[in-house]
Amino acid sequence: RKEVEQDPGPFNVPEGATVAFNCTYSNSASQSFFWYRQDCRKEPKLLMSVYSSGNEDGRFTAQLNRASQYISLLIRDSKLSDSATYLCVVNGASGGYNKLIFGAGTRLAVHP
Amino acid sequence: DGGITQSPKYLFRKEGQNVTLSCEQNLNHDAMYWYRQDPGQGLRLIYYSQIVNDFQKGDIAEGYSVSREKKESFPLTVTSAQKNPTAFYLCASRMTGVGQPQHFGDGTRLSIL
Numbered sequence: 001r002k003e004v005e006q007d008p009g010p011f012n013v014p015e016g017a018t019v020a021f022n023c024t025y026s027n028s029a030s031q032s033f034f035w036y037r038q039d040c041r042k043e044p045k046l047l048m049s050v051y052s053s054g055n056e057d058g059r060f061t062a063q064l065n066r067a068s069q070y071i072s073l074l075i076r077d078s079k080l081s082d083s084a085t086y087l088c089v090v091n092g093a094s095g096g097y098n099k100l101i102f103g104a105g106t107r108l109a110v111h112p
Numbered sequence: 113d114g115g116i117t118q119s120p121k122y123l124f125r126k127e128g129q130n131v132t133l134s135c136e137q138n139l140n141h142d143a144m145y146w147y148r149q150d151p152g153q154g155l156r157l158i159y160y161s162q163i164v165n166d167f168q169k170g171d172i173a174e175g176y177s178v179s180r181e182k183k184e185s186f187p188l189t190v191t192s193a194q195k196n197p198t199a200f201y202l203c204a205s206r207m208t209g210v211g212q213p214q215h216f217g218d219g220t221r222l223s224i225l
Contacts, residue, residue: 031210043202043216044155087154091210100206100214102147104154 001026003101006088010107017078021106023071023088032091033064035073037084038105044087047073078110115139118203118217124225125190125197133188133220135203144186145204145214148172155202161186162208190222198223 006023013019025033033050048055050062050071061074071088088103116137125131135144143162147155157170161180175194180186186205190197200221204214 032212034213041200043218045216046213049211049213089214099157099160102155 004103006103021073025090030090034089036087116217128192137205141205142208146188147202149200
């Protein structure tokens with residue numbers, strides 16, 4: 001089983017739609033959770049950290065479910081500029097807290 | 113302007129040649145990382161370093177070497193033993209501790225001539 005698993009997509013949605021991605025992780029001791037965004041042929045950029053109580057940043061909402069070991073990202077009112085690959089990131093089991101494990105990513109394509 | 117600088121942006125390697133990719137950060141981060149990304153694939157960890165003069169192998173270290181002589185610098189050498197080096201190489205750094213995210217440089221694209 002991979003340490004971090006994501007549905008690769010692609011998710012094809014119209015502008016204005018609401019879309020949700022899930023991510024599962026295998027290490028129950030993980031304490032750091034993030035969502036990154038990666039545009040084609042660019043470096044990943046931090047979208048938001050994920051906190052235990054859930055958190056929101058504008059149109060983006062992240063949730064953490066420790067019992068089921070999954071993280072979600074909800075995007076409301078999708079824009080064309082949201083088209084990208086979204087990476088789920090969790091701190092790893094080996095190497096302690098300093099090693100972050102990246103999921104393979106979920107592709108989102110927003111169309112007019 | 114704080115950040116992570118990778119150079120060069122594009123690099124070409126001849127058969128049997130070693131090449132070195134540069135990564136410098138002025139964020140005062142303790143930990144630094146090298147990843148490889150192939151087209152349409154996720155990130156794979158090559159090496160990481162938590163403090164100066166110390167580093168650990170990641171998942172795909174064979175054919176690569178690193179050094180960490182200074183806190184700011186973590187160069188990656190792609191040796192001739194790496195038979196399929198064509199990829200996008202990303203360097204990252206972070207503060208150590210729970211909840212600290214990684215910050216990435218803008219990458220180096222390596223191709224074989």
